[in-house]
Amino acid sequence: xxxxxxxxxxxxxxxxxxxxxxxxxxxxxxxxxxxxxxxxxxxxxxxxxxxxxxxxxxxxxxxxxxxxxxxxxxxxxxxxxxxxxxxxxxxxxxxxxxxxxxxxxxxxxxxxxxxxxxxxxxxxxxxxxxxxxxxxxxxxxxxxxxxxxxxxxxxxxxxx
Numbered sequence: 001x002x003x004x005x006x007x008x009x010x011x012x013x014x015x016x017x018x019x020x021x022x023x024x025x026x027x028x029x030x031x032x033x034x035x036x037x038x039x040x041x042x043x044x045x046x047x048x049x050x051x052x053x054x055x056x057x058x059x060x061x062x063x064x065x066x067x068x069x070x071x072x073x074x075x076x077x078x079x080x081x082x083x084x085x086x087x088x089x090x091x092x093x094x095x096x097x098x099x100x101x102x103x104x105x106x107x108x109x110x111x112x113x114x115x116x117x118x119x120x121x122x123x124x125x126x127x128x129x130x131x132x133x134x135x136x137x138x139x140x141x142x143x144x145x146x147x148x149x150x151x152x153x154x155x156x157x158x159x160x
Contacts, residue, residue: 002059002123004029009058009103011080013050014077014116015135019040019055019056019073019074020040020056021040021041021042021056021058022039022040022041023039023040023041023042024041024042024043024044025041025042025043025044025047026044026045027044027045027060027062028045029045029046030045030046030048031045031046031047031048031049032047032048032049033049033137034049034050034051034052035047035049035050035051036050036051036052036053037053037054038053038054038055038105039053039054039055039056040055040056040057040058041053041055041056041057041058041090042058042060042063043057043058043059043060043063043065043079044060044061044062044063045062045063045064046063046064046065047063047064047065047066048065048066048067049066049067050067050068050069050131051065051067051070051071051072052071052072052127052128053072053073053129054073054099054127054129055072055073055074056072056073056074056076057070057072057074057075057087057092058075058076058078059075059076059078059079059080059081059096060078060079061071061079061095062079062092063078063079063080064080065079065080065081065082065083066082066083067081067082067083068083068084069083069084069086069128070083070084070085070086070087071086071087071128071129072087072127073087073088073089073127074087074088074089074090074091075087075089075090075091076091077090077091077092077093077096077097077098078093078095078096079095079096080096080097080098081096081097081098081099081100082099082100083099083100084100084101084102084103084117085098085100085101085102085103085104086102086103086104086125086127086128087102087103087104087125088104088105088125088127089104089105089106089107089108089115090102090104090106090107090108091107091108091109092108092109092110092113092114092115093113093133094110094111094112094113095112095113095125096109096110096113096114097113097114098114098115098117099116099117099151100116100117101118101119101120102115102117102118102119102120103120103122103125104113104119104120104121104122104125105121105123105125107119107121112152121156
């Protein structure tokens with residue numbers, strides 16, 4: 001009457017790998033220049049300049065970004081952002097503050113998030129960056145010299 005049913009065990013389906021952060025601008029760090037390329041970047045310090053990124057950009061809770069027009073595939077704001085955003089997906093966390101207009105196909109906010117600007121929702125968003133295979137992240141400093149992401153940066157508070 002009660003027979004144990006033999007279950008076929010299928011291996012679990014692995015979701016596609018999510019975009020991950022590969023470079024970090026740490027807290028207490030100030031950077032002026034431009035940021036472009038592919039990959040995931042997290043900003044916990046202060047950044048001022050242009051950002052054009054094929055990938056994920058996270059502005060952490062301690063991060064402050066001033067960028068006239070930020071372009072990235074996915075943007076997550078938990079800190080402060082001044083400037084317009086064009087991205088396929090934008091998320092403003094409860095601690096996030098944005099002063100600027102947003103153009104996106106997917107928009108999410110948490111309770112407590114702040115936005116002063118307009119949101120324009122589109123079916124598809126072209127961030128204006130042609131896909132280039134094998135491109136790496138590049139950061140250009142104020143003097144116009146290309147440096148690696150581990151290059152010297154100006155620390156807040158000056159010399160000890």
